[in-house]
Amino acid sequence: VEDEEKLALALLMLIKKSGYKAAAEAALCLGFLRPYSNVAREHLLQCLCQGPKTQQMKALTVLVKIMGVHSATVVRSILDQLSCSSVLEHRFEATQMLKAIGLEQIQAHGLEELTFDLLRKKTYNEPFFAVxxxxxxxxxxxxxxxxxxxxxxxxxxxxxxxxxxxxxxxxxxxxxxxxxxxxxxxxxxxxxxxxxxxxxxxxxxxxxxxxxxxxxNKVLFICEMPKTSMKVEFTRFRKEPENPEESNIQDFQLTELNPLFLTKSSATLDQQKKLNPPKGSDTPGFLPSLYISPKHKSLGSWTQGIRKQLQIFAETPN
Incomplete structure (x- = not known):
């Protein structure tokens, strides 16, 4: 920079005699120009305690990335940005600054527990992989x-x-x-x-x-339960049907979501009554969760039983 000395003196003058906004901008410029400047560092640290969050983030960026200031005040301000900033990019930058500062510095300032608790909350409030x-x-x-x-x-x-x-x-x-x-x-x-x-x-x-x-090759059945007191046994993962595309079922939609197949079933209470066999019957009931009776554990019986129930379901009037 030409006439760096004159520029630095002008920035110092602005910091000392200007209003908050102009002084803050001058401190940012001086921090870029002379990262070792004590005046710039002290003024930027003051900016962390006042003014809008966006201005505080500018001060943090210069302090951490340009001037290498990793004080307790800086760490607390980073955590505040991560917790309260309305700007997504600033919250992301806060995580990067924490990584740059490192665990040892955070521990040295006694802020490990505070940092841990905030990151723990972020894993479910804002579950980004950056967190x-x-x-x-x-x-x-x-x-x-x-x-x-x-x-x-x-x-x-x-x-x-x-x-x-x-x-x-x-x-x-x-x-x-x-x-x-x-x-x-x-x-x-x-x-x-x-x-x-x-x-x-x-x-x-x-x-x-x-x-x-x-x-x-698993199928996850998501059941939309009818409003009834009937107790239904839930099923987790089933083998993928042989030809799911050929299943002629209007109320049964099979949607492939890589790597899972998600299936939703919905049946009216009347359909449930028709599809559930009377007590003592050898035919397994076609519940929304596709519960398979222990009598049909073999692959052949399982396939035959399911095909039969699918046919019944398809023929059931709406």
Whole structure:
């Protein structure tokens, strides 16, 4: 820069004698021009405590990326941006700054617990992979997964849903947890939690080869239950039907979502009564969850029984 000395003096003058906005802009320029400037650093640190969030983010960017300031005030301001900024890009940049500062500096300022708690909330409030990457970079993933996996067993539906959403970005680290999630899909009665379970499995199967292989050629039946007191047994994953496209069922739509097939079934109460056999019958009832009687465990009997029930369902008048 030509006449750098004159420019620096002019910026210093603006910082000392101008109003807040002009002084803040001058401090930003001086920080770029002279990263070692104490005046610029002190003024930018003051900017972190006042003014709009967008201006604070500008000050943070210069302090962290240009001047290398990693003080407790800076870390707290980064956490504030991650928590409260209305600008998505700024929240993303906050995660990158935390990674740049690193765990040791955060621990040195006694802010590890505060950082952990905020990132934990972000895994379900704003489950971006940037958050998961930050958790891993700061060596918090193992501890966080311990909490998330324990929370899956909570009696509170909201807490279970938060844990399930967190798994969508943190991942499933063991077969035991994977099968626990599948079991939850069987027994979960809360529709919001069930939906989150389905979405998490679909997302993880699209990015995790191990989960993709586990769910390959499986069919996930999502049942839209009629309003009735009849107790229906839930079914988890079934083998893909031989020719799902040829199934002549108006109320049964098969939609392929790579890597899962999601099937929704809806039946009226009258249809349920017609399709459920009387007690003592050897024919398995065609429940919305496609419950298969133990008498039809063999592949041949299973296929024959299902085809028969599909034919009955197709012939049932609307």
């Amino acid at each position: 998961a990457e930050t958790v891993e970079e700061l060596k918090m993933k193992s501890t966080m997964l311990n909490l998330v996996e324990a929370q899956l067993m909570s009696s509170n539906a909201m807490e279970r849903q938060e844990a399930v959403i967190s798994l969508s970005v943190l991942g499933i680290r063991s077969p035991q947890v994977f099968h626990l999630v599948l079991d939850m899909l069987d027994v979960e009665k809360n529709t919001s939690v069930k939906k989150s379970l389905q979405e998490t499995l679909i997302l993880l199967a699209s990015i995790d080869p191990w989960i993709h292989n586990k769910l390959k």
